[in-house]
Amino acid sequence: MAHQESTTPPPHVLLLFGATGDLAKRKLFPGLYKLASAGRLPEEYVVIGSGRHSPGTDDEFREQVREGLTESVDELDPEVLEQLLGRISFQTSNADDGSDLAEAVRRAEDRFSDDGHGETKRLVYLSVPPAAMDGMIAMLGREGLTERARLVVEKPFGLDLQSSRDLDASLKEVVDEDQVFRIDHFIGKEAVQNILALRFANGLFEPAWNAHSIESVQIDVPETLKMEGRGSFYESTGCLRDMISTHLCQLLGFVALEDPGAFEETRLRDAKSAVFSRLRPLDPERVVFGQYEGYRDEEDVDPESDVETFVALEAYIDSHRWRDVPFYLRTGKGLAQTRRTITLRFRTPESSIFDDGSANGGPAAGCNELVLELTDEPEVSVEIRAKRPGPAMELADATLRLDFADAMPDDRPLEAYERLLLDVLRGDQTLFTRSDEVDRLWQVCQPVLDNRPEVQPYAVGSWGPQAAVDLPRGAWHLR
Numbered sequence: 001m002a003h004q005e006s007t008t009p010p011p012h013v014l015l016l017f018g019a020t021g022d023l024a025k026r027k028l029f030p031g032l033y034k035l036a037s038a039g040r041l042p043e044e045y046v047v048i049g050s051g052r053h054s055p056g057t058d059d060e061f062r063e064q065v066r067e068g069l070t071e072s073v074d075e076l077d078p079e080v081l082e083q084l085l086g087r088i089s090f091q092t093s094n095a096d097d098g099s100d101l102a103e104a105v106r107r108a109e110d111r112f113s114d115d116g117h118g119e120t121k122r123l124v125y126l127s128v129p130p131a132a133m134d135g136m137i138a139m140l141g142r143e144g145l146t147e148r149a150r151l152v153v154e155k156p157f158g159l160d161l162q163s164s165r166d167l168d169a170s171l172k173e174v175v176d177e178d179q180v181f182r183i184d185h186f187i188g189k190e191a192v193q194n195i196l197a198l199r200f201a202n203g204l205f206e207p208a209w210n211a212h213s214i215e216s217v218q219i220d221v222p223e224t225l226k227m228e229g230r231g232s233f234y235e236s237t238g239c240l241r242d243m244i245s246t247h248l249c250q251l252l253g254f255v256a257l258e259d260p261g262a263f264e265e266t267r268l269r270d271a272k273s274a275v276f277s278r279l280r281p282l283d284p285e286r287v288v289f290g291q292y293e294g295y296r297d298e299e300d301v302d303p304e305s306d307v308e309t310f311v312a313l314e315a316y317i318d319s320h321r322w323r324d325v326p327f328y329l330r331t332g333k334g335l336a337q338t339r340r341t342i343t344l345r346f347r348t349p350e351s352s353i354f355d356d357g358s359a360n361g362g363p364a365a366g367c368n369e370l371v372l373e374l375t376d377e378p379e380v381s382v383e384i385r386a387k388r389p390g391p392a393m394e395l396a397d398a399t400l401r402l403d404f405a406d407a408m409p410d411d412r413p414l415e416a417y418e419r420l421l422l423d424v425l426r427g428d429q430t431l432f433t434r435s436d437e438v439d440r441l442w443q444v445c446q447p448v449l450d451n452r453p454e455v456q457p458y459a460v461g462s463w464g465p466q467a468a469v470d471l472p473r474g475a476w477h478l479r
Contacts, residue, residue, distance in 0.1 A: 009425040011112040011120045013105050015145070017136060018127030019049025019090065020061075022229075023154070025068035031417035033069055037080045040422055045109045050101055050345040051088040061090040089431070097137030102143035119395040122149035123424055130159055130236070130405035134170045141174030145269040150424050152181045154239055155246040157433070161442040161447050165240035168435050181424050182433040186340075187254075187418030188423075191378035194404070195254045195342070196263070198372070198380065205370070208346070210321045212476070218328045218343040219251050220478050222335035226292065226309075226460070231300035238307045240289075243331045245445045249276070250433065251374075252327055255342060256317055265430035269437070275395065276320045276440040284451040286314040290458045291335035308453045309333040313448075327471045334460040340374035343477040354395060369477060376413060 001373045014032070018024055069076060093101040109120045124145065128136055133153070140146050150173070158164025171180055186192060199205050208214070234242070239364060253272040259461065260271035290310030296303050310332025317327070346368040373379040380402045388396040389434045393459045414422070424429060456465035463469055463479060 002323050009042040009121070012042045012046075012110075012123055012125045012425065013108050013269055014045060014047045014125070015101075015105065016047065016049050017093075017128070018051060018125075020051055020053075020055050020064065021127060024129050025064075026072055027417040028127070028421070029065050029068055030072040031415060031421045033073055033076075033084055033327060034415065035419045035422055036084050037077055037302045040425075042252075042350050042425065044112045045087060047084075047102055047108075047113075048108065049086045050093045051090075052092065052094050054092050055090060056087045062088050086394070090218065093139070095132065095139050098139040098145065099144045102145055105145060106340055108168065114262075119148060119456055121425075122147070122462045123152065123421075124149050125152045125154075127154045129233070130156060130163070130167075133167060135169045136202070137174060146174045149175065150179055150181055150427065152183050152424055153177055154183060156241045157182055157246070157438045158442065160239065161352040161439070161446045164201045164438055164442045168269055168438070169447050177428070177435060178293065180435070181420075181429060182435075182438065183420055184246050184250050184433055185375075185411070185416040185420065187250055187412075187431045189340075189374055190376070190413040190419075191340075191372065191374035192251065192254055194378050195372065200259060201324060209325050209344075211325045211344055214325055214344050215347045216326050216328060216345045216473055217252075217255060218330070218341070218345070218477055219248050219255070220329075220339060220341045220343070220474065220476065221248060221251075221331040222337055222339055222463070222478065223331070223333055224461075226334045227295070227298045227301070229297040229299065234309065235301055235305060235307055239309055239311045239332060240448060244311050244313070244329060245441050248329045248431075249396070249441050249444070251342065252315070252329070255344075256319075256322055256327075258321070258468045263430070265428060268430055269434045273434065273437050273440070275317060275319075276437055278317050279440070279444050280316045281446070282313060282315060284448050284453055286471070287448050287453050287469060288312045288465055289455045290332060290465040290468065292332070293457050295334075295461060306436070308455050308457060310335070310464045310468070311425070312464060312471050314446075314471060326473065330464070330468065330476070332457075332464055336461055336463050336479065340371040341478055342374065343476075344370040344372075345474070346370070354393070358363075376415065377403070379403050412464065 016024060016028060021211065032041070034049065049061060057065055065088060066081070066085060089104070091101045103464060114122055122145065126133065126136060153171070158167045161237040199209055216406040253275045256275045257271040259272065260267040288311070289308035291307065295301060295309055296305050310463070312328070312330040312376050315327040315329060316324070368385070369383040371383065372379045382400040383397055384400065385395045386398045420431060456467060458465045463476070469476070
């Protein structure tokens with residue numbers, strides 16, 4: 001059945017805090033351009049960038065946006081580009097004073113015609129440091145900018161359990177939960193949503209998606225990049241807060257949830273929340289922290305810093321489906337590859353048909369693995385054992401691969417921020433994180449924050465400290 005697009009959203013004011021920052025340049029404005037190019041933005045909208053420091057005149061700000069789009073988007077359509085740029089302006093603001101910004105928003109709304117598209121909505125995107133978040137939220141409330149608004153909040157959602165609860169309380173003072181869109185761009189990836197399709201739409205996989213068949217799960221998000229100018233950010237957060245309590249735990253939730261019954265925001269988020277409620281608080285003894293050699297020489301980094309740039313850990317879900325199945329999570333900077341890979345390792349069959357020991361855990365044993373590559377164009381492979389061609393009954397490793405770009409060549413995937421911005425415009429919270437999820441994940445991570453593992457050095461281009469290499473049963477799929 002063909003997918004039916006929703007009706008055009010009502011008129012919108014899109015208010016972007018951090019509009020001159022790296023995220024806006026690389027993701028937000030390219031996402032808006034692609035939505036405009038596909039005809040998915042409202043017929044009437046304006047984009048107001050804001051921040052403490054002005055980039056100059058509106059024309060100078062538009063030129064910055066143009067340059068960023070030229071770098072980020074291939075084959076720009078000049079007509080679409082000019083239409084988008086013509087709707088963009090900038091107004092300074094800060095946590096103490098947002099009066100000029102509020103006036104700019106209301107002037108913009110006054111220009112919208114009353115043509116039956118519905119009441120004007122506001123999309124407020126808060127891409128600001130954690131320390132500034134509470135003050136900006138309070139300012140939005142004072143200036144009345146939360147009326148008819150949907151607030152998009154970038155991670156990390158606080159820096160620990162208490163600060164996350166303080167942030168949630170600040171939000172609830174000015175908006176209701178159904179107005180809050182806690183964005184985690186990993187969830188917006190087509191490949192992550194495809195986990196649900198792969199599992200629940202295929203009888204090949206769902207019956208085996210449990211502890212009886214699966215020996216372990218690996219969620220592996222290494223990066224070759226180092227700080228790239230983010231030293232100050234990492235000094236205030238570290239890898240656990242930046243990646244584990246958000247991206248990787250959300251991936252775990254998608255892999256491990258029970259059948260939600262429908263791809264609908266309440267049911268899907270209830271199912272994910274149920275997984276997190278059974279996720280055992282992390283054992284610091286089964287967590288490895290690392291720091292790549294040379295991190296302390298990076299710009300804005302303390303020369304004696306013990307901030308972790310790498311985390312590997314073992315986690316457990318205390319449910320019938322996943323009882324005693326270890327989930328291994330690994331991520332870090334300056335590593336050997338940049339990948340986003342989920343590996344489900346299946347148990348070795350209990351059979352004595354082959355006498356080389358391979359079916360019984362002997363030295364020639366091979367692992368059946370379902371490997372999900374969470375690239376922009378998803379790939380799935382199944383690693384199996386098969387008979388080697390020839391007269392003898394010998395086993396060899398083989399791989400079955402499915403490339404979705406080849407299978408569906410006429411369909412264009414939406415980039416994560418493009419998809420999530422569209423969902424905010426539509427008011428769809430399905431792929432956004434709910435407050436109870438955030439609270440529980442901080443409860444899970446808090447023991448590690450309270451009893452930090454020793455930070456171990458590792459060489460740039462490696463797979464992290466040796467203790468992390470040795471952490472899982474068997475070996476990492478990526479190695």
